[in-house]
Amino acid sequence: MRARSQRAWLIAIAGALLAGAAVLVFNSLGDNLNYTRTPTNMVQDSVPAGTRVRVGGLVGVDSILNGEGAMVHFAITDGTYDVNVSYDGLPPDLFDEGQGIVAEGVVLPDGSVKASRLVARHDENYMPKEAYDALKDAGGEDAARAAMYSREGAAK
C-alpha cells in the first residue's frame, strides 16, 4: 500500500511538472521562431512586415553604407535578388563585401530587414549554413562552393 501511494505521488509530481514545462515550451516556442528565407524568397513571396526571419547570402559588393551613429546598411544577395539590411551595432569581424552572412531580425514594411544579430563566417573554411543554402538555391552547388572558399573579401 505504501509503495503504491509513493508511486502515485511521484507520478502526480512528474505529470504536473511535465504539463507545466509543456505549457512553457508551447508558449514561447511559437513566438521565438525565425524563418529562414533566401533573398529570392524575400522578393518573390513578399514576406509580411513583422515576420522574424534569418536571411542568408553574400554581402553585396559596394553595398555597405555607414549611417547615423554606428548604423550599418548593406544588401544581402544570392546572386539573383538583393535584400536591404540595417543593423545598429558592431558587425562581426569577418563582415565584409562578398562574404557569407546571415542576418537575423524583423521584416520592415518596405521589405528590408532590421537585423538584431549578424552571423558571419568565422574562419576561412566555414560559411553559415543559411548563406550557403541561399547561394546553392540561386546559383547551384558550384557557385556556392566557389563563394565559400573565396578569400578575397577578407584578404584586403
Add this chain to the structure above:
Amino acid sequence: MIAELGHLLTVLAFGLTLLAAYHGFSGRDELAARAMGLSAVAAIFGLVALVMAFIRSDFSVELVARHSHSLKPFFYKIAGAWGNHEGSMLLWCVIMLGYGAIAGAVMAPGRLKARALGVQGALAALSLAYLLFASSPFTRLADPPLDGNGLNPLLQDPALAFHPPFLYLGYVGFSFVFSIAAAGLIEGQVGREWARRVRPWALFAWSALTIGISLGAIWAYYELGWGGWWFWDPVENASFMPWLVGAALVHSLIVTQKRGSMAAWTVLLAVLTFCLSILGAFLVRSGVLTSVHAFALDPERGALLLAGLVIVGVFALGLYAWRAPKLEAGPVFDPISREGALILNNLFLSVAAATVLVGTLYPLVVEAVSGEKISVGSPYFDMTLAPLMAILFLAPPAAQSFAWRKADLTPVLKRLIIAGALAIAAAGATFILLAGKLWAVLGVAIGVWLIAGTITDLLRRIGGGGVARAFALSASIWGMTIAHIGLGVFVIGASVEVNGRVERTFALMPGETAELDNWTFTFNGVQSDEGPNYFSQVADITAVKGRREMQLAPQKRFYPAAGMPTTEVAIRKSLTGDLYVALGDEVRGRPGAWTLRVSFNPMIDWVFGGAGLIALGGFMAFASKRLRQRVEVDDPITVEPDLVAEPAE
C-alpha cells in the same frame, strides 16, 4: 616519419582496444586492464607525435599545413594540435582510453570491472575507427606548401587552448560512467555498491565539464567582442544538455548509494549522459545547425557520428529495457524527505534538459517534416529555463537538512527564517538599484537564499563543535556546500549581468566624446602596431566617471596567414563589474572616424566565479574518502542525515 609513427601508434591503439573489449567481455579483468593501459600509452604517444609535427611545423602533414604556421607562438603550435576536427577527435580517443586505463589500475577486481573495461574498449574502438577511417590527423600532402594557413586567430587564446581538454575530460569522462552502467546492467549489479563505484567518475567528469563550459564562456566574453557570455547557440546547448543530465546524475547517485532507491532511474541517467555527449559531437561536427562556432560543414562525418550515436543508444537502451525491470525498487519514502527532494531535483533538471533538447532539435524536425527552415531564438531558452530553475533553486537550503525517508519540515523552515529575511532584503535592495528589472530582483533573492541557506545548513552540521568539527566534516559535505554556494553566486551574477548590462555603439571622430551610464568616453584616435604574426590598429580612449579616469586601448587585429581580422577588447575590472570597449571598423566615407561598442557588464566575475565554485565543490566531493569505502551487502541503509564526521580509517 613522425606522422607515420603517429598513425602506426593509433592503429596499434585500435588493435589493443579490440583486445581489451574481447578480454573484458570474456570476464578477464586483468588482461582487459593491461590491454587498455597499453592502448592508452600508444594513443598518448600518437598524440605526442601529432604535437611534434605541429611544433616542427611539418607542413607535409595536411593538418599542420591547414591549421598551423611557422610564425605562430610556440604555445599555440601545441594547442593548435587539438584546435581542429581531426586533432580534437584524437584527443577524444586519448581521454577515453585514459579513463579506461585509470579504471583498469584502480577498480577493484571482479566481473563488474571486466565488463566495464569491455564496454569502454568497444566505445574506444568505435572512436578510433572513426578517427582512422573518416578523420585521420596524420594524412600527408604530396605537395607540401612553404608555410601553413595558420591557426584561426580567434582560437589563439589561453582560455581556448585549455577549453577542449577540459570539455573532453567531462564529455568523454561520461563514457566510463556509461561503461560501468552498462556493466552493472549486464551483471545485474546495479545497487548501492555499484552507485558508490560510479559516483567518483560521474563527479569528476561533471566537474571537468563545468570548467570546460566556463572556459568557453569566458573566451566568448572577451574574444568575440559581443560582451555576452552565453548565446544559446546549438554548440553551447550541445555541452549544456549533458551537463544538466550529469547534474541530475550526481544527485540521484547519492540516493541509490545511501538508500538503494531509484536504481533504475540512476542507471538510465548514467547511460543517457554519454549519449547526449555523442549527440553533442554530432551537432557540433556535422554542420546540420547554424552555429557561430561550428567546425567546417561535413555531412559525411555527420552521418558517421549519427550512426555511432544510434549504435551506442540502441545498445544501451536495449540493455536497459531488458535488465532494468528486474532492479529492486528500494525502501519507500515520504514526499518530504531527502529522497523526495533529490527526486524533485532530478525531475526539474531532466525536464530542463528536455526543453533545451526540444529547442535545439526542433529546427531539424520541422525541416524534415515540412521542409520549412527555421531557427529557435534565444528568448525561447530564457523563457522556459528561467521559471524551471527559479522553482528548483528554492529547494536546496531546506533539502540539505532533510532526514532520509521522512523529514520534519517545520524545524527546517524555522532555521531558515534568517536566510529568507536576507533574501527578501537583498531583493528590496536590488529593486531600488535596478528599478523594474524583475528577473534581476528574483535572481538576487534566489541567489542570496541559496548562499545563506547553505551556510545555515553548514552551521547546523558544525553545531557547537567549532573549528575542529568543521574540519572533521567529510569532503563530500564541504563539496556540496561549496557547490551550492557557487550556484547562488552564479545566479546572482547571471541575473544582474544579463538584466543590468548597459551598452551602446558609437561612431566617433578623434577628439569627439560619447556618454554611457555616467561615463564619458573621449576617442583620441587610432594608431598602427605590429605583433609576432599580426598587424593591429590600436585605439586610444579616455574614460572618465567622476574622479576616476582610465585609458583603454581596444584593438582590431589582422592575421595575414589566415587572412582574418579579430577584435581585441579592452576590459577594465572594478568591484562592481567590467567596463568593456570593442573597436569596430573605420567608418566608410568618414576618414578618421571609427565605430566603438561600449558596455558596462555588472557583476560579470560572479558568473565565472560561481561556475568555478560549482566545479571546485564537485572536485571536493570526488576527493571524499567516504566514496572509497565499500558498501557491504549487509550494511545498514542510511537513515540519519549525513554522518557528521569522516568515519575512522
